[in-house]
Amino acid sequence: MTLLSPHATEAVVDASELSALKSAAARVNDSVIPPRILIGEEVITLPSDVVDAVQDLLTRFANGDSVVIGSARTLLTTSQVADLLGVSRSFVVHLIDDGRLDYEFRGTHRRVSLTETIRYLEESKRERRAKLDAIAEVTAETGGYDGDPF
Known part of the structure; x- marks a missing residue:
């Protein structure tokens, strides 16, 4: 899925998902090994700026915050x-x-x-x-x- 326009969402997350998101955000923060994502068969190591953005996103969703994702030039x-x-x-x-x-x-x-x-x-x-x-x-x-x- 590719979203090139700004995307806003209200985070509607139940309690079990909140706990999982908080745990994931903490693991990203505490990890000494750079987080990786799996796309199909390919494993991609995330650059540090992307890791920071993902951690921020996970934390905000875990806190029940609304999130807007968009280019700074938007x-x-x-x-x-x-x-x-x-x-x-x-x-x-x-x-x-x-x-x-x-x-x-x-x-x-x-x-x-x-x-x-x-x-x-x-x-x-x-x-x-x-x-x-x-x-x-x-x-x-x-x-x-x-x-x-x-």
């Missing part, structure tokens, strides 16, 4: 970017207009690379984490957690 529509980020298309347009997401034109339509989308997602997670840490620090300094039943 260009997405604003609607596709919105779906990946979990926001509205109009919010993505605002991000583009504000210069927070790089884009390129294809005809009259704006397209955002998958790499740029992931960069923005990771950057926004880091910013959110830093802001939450700052709030927690200020709250702790002002005694906001003293006697808090929660």
